[in-house]
Amino acid sequence: MGFGIALTPFNLMMAVAGVLVGMLIGALPGIGPPSGVALLLPLTFGMEPTSGIIMLAAMYAGTMYGGTITSVLINTPGESASVVTCLDGYQMALQGRAGPALGIAAIGSFIAGCIATLVVAYFAPPLAENVTESAKVPDITV
Numbered sequence: 406m407g408f409g410i411a412l413t414p415f416n417l418m419m420a421v422a423g424v425l426v427g428m429l430i431g432a433l434p435g436i437g438p439p440s441g442v443a444l445l446l447p448l449t450f451g452m453e454p455t456s457g458i459i460m461l462a463a464m465y466a467g468t469m470y471g472g473t474i475t476s477v478l479i480n481t482p483g484e485s486a487s488v489v490t491c492l493d494g495y496q497m498a499l500q501g502r503a504g505p506a507l508g509i510a511a512i513g514s515f516i517a518g519c520i521a522t523l524v525v526a527y528f529a530p531p532l533a534e535n536v537t538e539s540a541k542v543p544d545i546t547v
Contacts, residue, residue, distance in 0.1 A: 449461060477507055
């Protein structure tokens, strides 16, 4: 049912729009993903909650990748997670291989994001169970 809702044409359009706007914001040095999402939060006020969250999540992911663009092309990270990309990506750009550097960064980010999502999904139920057990109020009889 979740995939049925997420894969509706409107929600897919919101995801694509979020990624594109996020990449534009991420390319601005100094404006990271949290700031970008906070700036564009009012865009989602009139939307359905599911569409708004999809757009904000896509915007966050796009902003994370947008910082890579400036890291590779002008050796200025758009946000702190892209600092390491400056080391190899900019050197590849100087050699005329900016396209492959951006592609490698995008593919690497996609694979790492998928693996991280699976790891979180695997470990979330046991962690949530432990949290709910430790949050129980002890019986205090006087």
